[in-house]
Every structure is written in C-alpha cells, then in structure tokens.
Amino acid sequence: MIQYIVRRLIFSIPVVIGVTLITFVLLNVVPGDPVLEMVGKHADPQTINQIREQLGLNDPLVIQYLRFVFNAARGDLGKSFKTGIPVSKMIGDTFPTTLKLALSAYLVAIILGVSVGIISAVKQYSLFDHSMMIVALAGISAPVFWVAVIAQLIFGLKLGWFPISGYYSVKHMILPAIVLGTRFAASIARYTRSALLDVIRQDYIRTARAKGLSERAVIFIHALKNAMIPVVTILGMQLSGLLTGSILTESVFAIPGLGRLSLWALSERDYPLVQGVVLFTAVIYILGNLIVDISYAFLNPRIRLK
Amino acid sequence: MRKFLLVLALIVVTVFIFAQAPKRGGVLYDYWTSDRMIFDPQEDTYLQTYGMARLLFSTLVRYKGETLELEPELLVKMPEISQDGLVYTFELKKGIKFHDGKTELTSDDVKFTIERMLSPKGRGASKWLFEPILGATAFKNGESTSLEGFKKIDDYKFQIILEKPYAPFLQNLAVPAASIFSEKLVKAAGESWRLKPVGTGPFRLKTHTPNTEIVFERNPYYFEPGLPYLDSIVYRIVPDSTVALMEFEAGTLDVVTIPVLEYERIKKSGKYNIIEKEALNTYFFIMNLKDPKWSNPLLRKAMALAINKQEMAQSLFGPRAVVAKSFVTPGIPGAYPLGEGPAYDYNPEEARKIVAQLGNIGKVTAWQSGGDTLSQANIIIQAMAKEVGIDLEIVPIERAAFRQARNEGKIPAGYGNWWADIPDPDNYIEVFFGRDNQMSSGYNNEEVQEMIEKASIEVDPQKREEMYRQIEYKILREDVAIIPLFHLKYLLATQKNVHGVIAHPTGITLYLYAYKQ
Numbered sequence: 001m002i003q004y005i006v007r008r009l010i011f012s013i014p015v016v017i018g019v020t021l022i023t024f025v026l027l028n029v030v031p032g033d034p035v036l037e038m039v040g041k042h043a044d045p046q047t048i049n050q051i052r053e054q055l056g057l058n059d060p061l062v063i064q065y066l067r068f069v070f071n072a073a074r075g076d077l078g079k080s081f082k083t084g085i086p087v088s089k090m091i092g093d094t095f096p097t098t099l100k101l102a103l104s105a106y107l108v109a110i111i112l113g114v115s116v117g118i119i120s121a122v123k124q125y126s127l128f129d130h131s132m133m134i135v136a137l138a139g140i141s142a143p144v145f146w147v148a149v150i151a152q153l154i155f156g157l158k159l160g161w162f163p164i165s166g167y168y169s170v171k172h173m174i175l176p177a178i179v180l181g182t183r184f185a186a187s188i189a190r191y192t193r194s195a196l197l198d199v200i201r202q203d204y205i206r207t208a209r210a211k212g213l214s215e216r217a218v219i220f221i222h223a224l225k226n227a228m229i230p231v232v233t234i235l236g237m238q239l240s241g242l243l244t245g246s247i248l249t250e251s252v253f254a255i256p257g258l259g260r261l262s263l264w265a266l267s268e269r270d271y272p273l274v275q276g277v278v279l280f281t282a283v284i285y286i287l288g289n290l291i292v293d294i295s296y297a298f299l300n301p302r303i304r305l306k
Numbered sequence: 307m308r309k310f311l312l313v314l315a316l317i318v319v320t321v322f323i324f325a326q327a328p329k330r331g332g333v334l335y336d337y338w339t340s341d342r343m344i345f346d347p348q349e350d351t352y353l354q355t356y357g358m359a360r361l362l363f364s365t366l367v368r369y370k371g372e373t374l375e376l377e378p379e380l381l382v383k384m385p386e387i388s389q390d391g392l393v394y395t396f397e398l399k400k401g402i403k404f405h406d407g408k409t410e411l412t413s414d415d416v417k418f419t420i421e422r423m424l425s426p427k428g429r430g431a432s433k434w435l436f437e438p439i440l441g442a443t444a445f446k447n448g449e450s451t452s453l454e455g456f457k458k459i460d461d462y463k464f465q466i467i468l469e470k471p472y473a474p475f476l477q478n479l480a481v482p483a484a485s486i487f488s489e490k491l492v493k494a495a496g497e498s499w500r501l502k503p504v505g506t507g508p509f510r511l512k513t514h515t516p517n518t519e520i521v522f523e524r525n526p527y528y529f530e531p532g533l534p535y536l537d538s539i540v541y542r543i544v545p546d547s548t549v550a551l552m553e554f555e556a557g558t559l560d561v562v563t564i565p566v567l568e569y570e571r572i573k574k575s576g577k578y579n580i581i582e583k584e585a586l587n588t589y590f591f592i593m594n595l596k597d598p599k600w601s602n603p604l605l606r607k608a609m610a611l612a613i614n615k616q617e618m619a620q621s622l623f624g625p626r627a628v629v630a631k632s633f634v635t636p637g638i639p640g641a642y643p644l645g646e647g648p649a650y651d652y653n654p655e656e657a658r659k660i661v662a663q664l665g666n667i668g669k670v671t672a673w674q675s676g677g678d679t680l681s682q683a684n685i686i687i688q689a690m691a692k693e694v695g696i697d698l699e700i701v702p703i704e705r706a707a708f709r710q711a712r713n714e715g716k717i718p719a720g721y722g723n724w725w726a727d728i729p730d731p732d733n734y735i736e737v738f739f740g741r742d743n744q745m746s747s748g749y750n751n752e753e754v755q756e757m758i759e760k761a762s763i764e765v766d767p768q769k770r771e772e773m774y775r776q777i778e779y780k781i782l783r784e785d786v787a788i789i790p791l792f793h794l795k796y797l798l799a800t801q802k803n804v805h806g807v808i809a810h811p812t813g814i815t816l817y818l819y820a821y822k823q
Contacts, residue, residue, distance in 0.1 A: 030704070030707070031703075031704065031706070031707030031710055031711070032704060032705075032706025032707045032709070032710055033706065033709075033710045036706070036709050036710055036713060037706055037709070038349070038350070038429070038431075039349070039350075039351065039429065039431035040350070040351035040352065040431055042351060042431060042432050042433075042434050042727075043351075043431040043432075043433075044433055044434070046426070046446065046447070047428075047429070047430060047431065047433060050426060050427065050428075051429055054429075082343055082344065083343045083344055083500070083501065084497050084498075084500065084501075085501070090516075093516065094516075094517070145546075149546075149548060149549070152549060152552055153552065156552065156556065157552045157555060157556050160556070163558075164549060164552050164553050164556055164558070165544055165546075165549050165552075165553060166518070166519075166542060166544075167518055168518075251545045251546065252545075252546050252549060253549075254517075254518075254542070254543060254544045254545060254546075254549065256515070256516060256517035256518045256543075260517050260545070261517070264340070264341070264343075264517070267705070267706075269706050
C-alpha cells in the first residue's frame with residue numbers, strides 16, 4: 001500500500017508542473033496588466049514601468065516561470081504583488097476558514113444525503129422517495145447564491161435565528177454550512193439511492209434475505225458497504241471541491257476563505273497569489289483523489305488484491 | 307405663573323440643545339464590498355482607500371463640510387499665493403502629532419511626502435498631483451535628488467513654487483492621495499507601511515482582518531479638540547450589496563448605499579435617515595476619434611441625437627440620476643449650470659436623416675468593461691442606436707483587459723463614467739481630451755487642445771471658467787467627441803441614531819463629525 005501511495009505521489013509531480021505551466025501561460029495570455037490594476041487610472045507610464053521592473057515582470061516569460069517553479073520547489077511561493085505579504089502566509093491564513101466551512105458543509109451533506117438516499121432506495125416509489133428526489137433535483141438545479149440569499153432573508157433577517165453574514169463565531173458558520181451542505185446532499189442522495197438500488201437487486205442480497213436476516217441487517221451490513229463505492233468517489237471529489245473554495249458561498253456570506261482570496265487575486269491580477277492558490281488547489285485535488293482511491297481498497301478487498 | 311412658564315421654556319430649550327448636541331462615544335458599523343488590503347493612498351487610488359485615508363491621514367487643505375470650498379486642515383490658514391500665481395507660502399499648525407503620540411509634524415514631512423510620491427523608485431500612482439511643482443519632472447526622472455520647487459523656511463513654514471501657474475493646485479492638495487506622511491515613521495516601517503499606516507488623521511488603524519473587517523479607533527492625539535466623536539468605526543467587508551442592505555435592516559450596519567430598486571421602500575419606511583447628495587460624476591458614451599468608423603463626425607452626431615437620456619436615466623437609476631447636458635458636472639466652477647449645456651438633445655428624426663445621409667456604414671463597435679453579458683445600460687444604448695438605423699455591436703471585455711486597452715487608446719467606443727478627483731473642469735477636460743490622454747478618446751483637435759493648455763494656467767478665475775465653457779462647447783457640440791448621459795446622486799441611508807455623516811461630492815463619506823445618539 002505504501003509503495004502504491006509513493007508511486008501515485010511521484011506520478012502527480014508532472015500533473016502539478018502542468019497545472020502551474022497552464023496557469024502561468026493563461027495569466028500571461030489573458031489581457032490585463034497587474035500593475036495597472038495596482039496603481040489605477042492616473043499612473044504615468046514611467047511609474048508603471050518602474051513597478052513592472054520591481055516585480056520582475058519585464059523579465060522574459062521563461063525566466064519568470066522558472067523562477068516561480070524553482071522557488072515553489074523550495075517552498076517559497078513568492079510575495080503578493082499588492083500587499084507584499086508571502087503568498088504561503090495568505091493561503092495559510094484563509095485556508096483554515098475554508099476548511100471549517102467545508103467540513104461543516106460536508107458533515108451536513110453526508111448525514112442528510114446518505115440518509116435520504118437510503119430511505120428513498122428502501123422505500124422506492126413511495127411518496128417520500130418521489131418528494132425527496134424532486135427536492136434533490138431542485139437542490140442541484142438552484143443556484144447557490146439564490147438559495148443563500150433566500151436563506152439569509154428568512155433565517156437571518158426575518159426570523160433572526162442566525163447572523164446574516166460575516167465570520168466572527170461558530171454561529172456565523174451554521175447558515176453557510178447548511179446552504180452549501182444541502183446542495184451537495186442533493187447529489188449524494190441521488191447517488192446513494194441509485195447505487196443502493198443496484199446492489200439490493202444482486203443475488204447475494206436475495207441470499208441474505210433468504211437466510212432470514214432482518215431488513216436492517218441486509219441493508220446496513222451487506223448492501224450499504226458495496227453501494228458506498230460510487231458514493232465515496234463523489235464524496236472525495238466533493239470534498240476537494242469544497243476545500244478549494246466555495247467562491248459563491250464565501251462571497252454571499254462574506255466568509256474570508258480561499259474562494260474569496262482566489263477571486264480577489266484574479267481581479268487584482270496578483271500573479272504570485274493566483275499561481276500559489278492554483279498550485280495549492282491542485283495539490284488538494286491530487287490528495288483528495290488519492291484518499292478516495294485508498295478508501296476504495298478498504299471498502300472492497302477485491303480492489304486491494306488487484 | 308409667568309415664572310413657571312419661563313422655567314419650563316428654559317428646561318425645554320436645554321433638553322432640546324442637549325438632545326441635538328453630538329454625543330461622544332459609540333461604534334459605527336459601515337461596510338466595503340471588497341477589501342483593498344493596503345492603506346497607502348499614494349499607491350492605491352481606489353475611492354475606498356481614499357475614504358480610509360480621510361480617517362487615517364490629514365491633508366494640507368480639505369473641503370469644508372459637504373461643500374467644494376477649501377479650508378486649512380494641517381495649516382494655520384489658507385496659503386498665501388503670489389500675484390503671478392507661482393509661489394505658495396504655507397504655515398503648519400504647531401504641535402500636530404502622528405498616531406504614535408510622539409512624532410511631531412514638520413515641514414520636512416511635507417517635503418518627504420511630495421518627494422515620495424514623485425520618486426522614480428516608488429509606487430506613487432498620483433504623481434499628477436505634484437507635477438505642477440517646479441523641478442517635479444527632473445525629480446521624477448531621477449535627474450535631481452531634491453525637489454527644486456520646495457523651499458523650507460523653518461520647521462513649520464515652507465514655500466511651494468510652481469513651474470507655471472496652475473489654478474487647481476490647491477484642489478490637488480486636498481485629494482486624499484496628497485495626505486501627509488511622517489518621514490521618520492514611513493522609513494521605520496519600510497515595506498510594511500502599506501499595511502500598518504500611521505498618520506495624523508482622526509482615527510488610527512486598530513486591526514485589519516483581511517476580507518472580514520477593518521477597525522479604526524479614535525486617535526487620542528488628534529489635533530482638533532473634541533473630535534472625532536465616535537470611539538471607533540468598523541468597516542465590515544460585505545461583498546454583496548443585497549446582503550449589506552439585509553444587514554442594515556437587521557441593525558448590524560449603521561450606513562448603507564441604497565440599491566436603486568429599494569430606494570422607494572427604504573425611504574417610505576420612515577425608519578432611517580436618508581442622505582441624497584449630488585456627486586462629482588458624469589456617465590457618458592465616448593467615441594474614439596481615431597476609430598475608422600467613429601472618426602466620422604456625422605455618425606457621432608447621429609449617435610448623440612439617438613439616445614433618449616431621460617428614459618435611460620429613469621429606467622437605470624430612477625431618482626438617483628439627473629440628465630446631463632454637459633460633461634463637467636454642474637456645480638463645479640467653469641461648468642454649465644444644471645439643465646443647461648451644449649450636449650445634443652434626443653431627436654430621433656434628425657438622427658435618422660443623418661444616418662440616411664451616411665449611407666451604408668455597416669456595423670459599428672463599442673466595448674463594455676467586464677461582464678459576460680451586456681449590461682442594461684448597453685442594451686438600452688444598442689436598442690436606441692438601432693431605432694435610428696445604427697447597427698451597434700457592443701463587446702464585453704474583461705475588466706483588466708479593458709483598462710489596459712483604454713490606456714493604449716484601443717477602445718473604439720463605450721459607455722462609462724467618470725468620478726472626478728477634484729472639482730475642477732481640468733480634471734474632466736484634460737484627462738479625456740488633453741494631449742496624450744489615456745482615455746481612448748482619440749481626440750485630436752489641435753486648436754481645442756491648445757485652449758485646454760491655456761485654460762489650465764489661467765489665473766483669473768472668471769476668465770478661466772469662461773474658457774472651459776467654450777472648450778466644452780467645442781468638444782460636445784462641434785466635435786461630438788463624447789455624449790454626456792446623466793449624473794448620479796449619492797443615496798445613503800443611516801440608522802436613525804446616526805448623525806453628522808457627510809456624503810461629500812468627491813465620493814467620500816466622511817465621519818469626522820459623525821456621532822451616534
């Protein structure tokens with residue numbers, strides 16, 4: 001297993017380099033001057049050129065890219081053009097907030113999604129099943145910012161149960177976690193339902209039932225474990241997505257996470273910060289996928305043997 | 307009985323006076339939609355940074371209350387100006403301390419501030435403010451190490467000598483980017499200055515939690531006795547304006563910019579103080595005279611006649627917008643009065659005739675700054691152009707790319723707005739139509755550009771005002787280089803217990819006299 005993990009990590013190095021290269025090329029191909037974004041409407045060409053020189057933007061692109069790669073390899077992601085603060089510090093300061101939001105939303109999504117999915121599968125074509133699947137469809141389709149604003153209006157402004165926005169205490173995290181989590185719960189519920197429906201039609205489930213096992217034991221001991229394999233894939237991908245910034249949720253709820261930071265970095269054309277955030281995001285995705293693959297092996301010994 | 311009534315009247319008057327008197331203390335909650343992250347107004351020219359600069363720093367002169375009249379801020383009195391308009395003599399108030407409570411403001415700090423902005427090695431983004439000073443160009447180019455036009459008389463007195471007369475120079479000194487820094491403290495802070503500013507302003511920076519909030523606390527060493535009234539001001543970062551309004555209605559924000567669609571509801575509720583104030587701005591449609599198609603004056607005139615400004619202003623901004631007849635905002639010396647001006651009125655019949663005269667000109671192009679789809683304003687402009695037979699294609703271009711193209715003069719035409727830095731026509735006319743302008747106007751009328759240069763150095767105020775009106779007539783009526791559409795007012799709401807907030811026409815909300823009852 002360790003050998004497998006090491007191999008996967010080595011294979012991911014070209015992926016990371018590829019991601020940084022694509023980001024670098026895109027940033028330089030897309031029009032927009034970071035210095036103009038910094039100094040605004042009145043700066044004279046001389047000042048603009050002087051700042052470009054200071055920031056190393058007048059160097060050939062190859063030199064700029066190699067400088068970034070070599071520094072990044074040593075753990076130095078550079079300094080933000082705008083603030084002068086090390087990029088790693090800016091990411092480090094915002095990531096814990098995103099992590100808290102992501103994990104809270106994840107918890108909501110798993111509890112809600114898996115339980116609704118199981119009940120819907122067990123009680124297929126019942127009123128609960130139909131209504132939950134309609135709700136799930138609506139949950140997937142509704143734009144997150146719309147759901148967020150409606151939730152803020154009802155639970156924040158009208159009922160006053162939760163703060164409307166901001167990030168000051170645990171209470172501030174509840175509403176965004178529910179809004180974000182419910183959205184992911186919708187797709188988890190649909191995946192759990194269909195996966196479980198596939199499994200409960202298998203012969204070994206029929207055998208289990210024929211042996212006289214209770215329905216609860218059949219579902220939770222025999223069916224659920226196998227049904228969870230496709231669900232785990234979705235869960236892994238969603239966790240990576242949640243961790244790398246839920247830009248809209250963070251913006252509407254004014255949460256200072258990685259999503260807001262990346263949006264800010266892009267709008268300011270803060271190249272080192274954009275590159276740092278993208279690199280960090282890529283690493284999170286790679287690790288997320290690796291964890292998913294490892295968890296397959298635990299869920300299904302046949303995968304482990306292969 | 308008479309005595310009793312007299313006493314009663316006295317009590318009532320006393321209670322009334324005390325009820326109106328500003329109360330000291332309290333925390334005011336305002337918001338920004340984004341975090342600029344830095345606080346150096348020499349480096350960052352966004353209105354938000356300027357707003358914070360008015361809390362943290364002071365300028366030599368400032369605007370009196372909500373007017374456009376200047377008054378001394380760090381100075382004992384307004385500077386004396388020589389007859390030829392070249393030499394300005396200043397005297398600083400004695401004993402002004404920076405936020406550390408130890409460092410005293412002197413003439414050297416003023417010199418340092420100006421030189422820091424002009425420094426060829428610095429990030430000074432508003433060099434234009436000090437460019438009229440003698441020797442500024444040489445200093446800026448690194449050809450001299452000391453600014454020739456700054457003469458220190460003693461620690462509190464100094465002179466600034468201009469290269470040539472420049473009437474709006476004092477206005478330049480009131481721009482927040484001209485805030486005075488401490489040489490000692492800036493040098494000691496080094497790179498971190500932009501994050502940890504120290505000034506002489508009424509508030510000092512207490513904490514900054516990026517993308518969350520910025521907290522300012524009262525400066526105990528502030529040089530104006532008794533001011534400010536508030537203990538602190540908290541700027542929360544609320545990216546969404548709908549959410550900000552919800553926070554305001556929930557009572558967690560004290561001030562909010564009212565979204566246009568909510569204006570009537572908020573006003574009618576009677577629960578809040580409403581501040582409506584004219585601001586120094588003009589929304590316009592500009593056409594690049596160097597564009598192959600827009601270079602045709604007939605096409606530009608047809609476009610000017612095609613836009614129904616009244617309808618456009620009403621549908622976009624309702625009560626917030628006032629139709630523009632001139633480019634320079636009314637109220638500024640040298641501007642046309644409101645409702646008068648040289649811009650063409652809506653006349654679709656005339657526009658159609660001109661378009662027929664033009665023949666088949668095909669598609670003409672304009673750009674939009676940002677957005678994936680066309681803004682409502684551009685949809686309206688496009689539809690109005692179509693009404694008279696102009697096939698106008700409007701292309702959305704990413705914001706940063708748009709800015710770069712504008713600087714390079716590559717934008718064919720576009721809807722935009724200008725919020726002036728200073729209440730002077732030069733800040734509109736020269737910026738958009740002067741030689742080497744960076745606004746993609748492509749303006750090339752040599753005669754008018756010469757007039758612009760002459761007007762900027764004219765010292766007789768009346769003559770100067772008349773010159774700008776003539777210039778504007780030529781640009782708007784004869785050359786039709788720009789179509790002014792409307793001016794926007796501020797629409798702010800504050801909680802009922804918040805008083806003394808000044809919405810200044812320059813776009814900055816001032817809290818020096820604000821208090822919570």
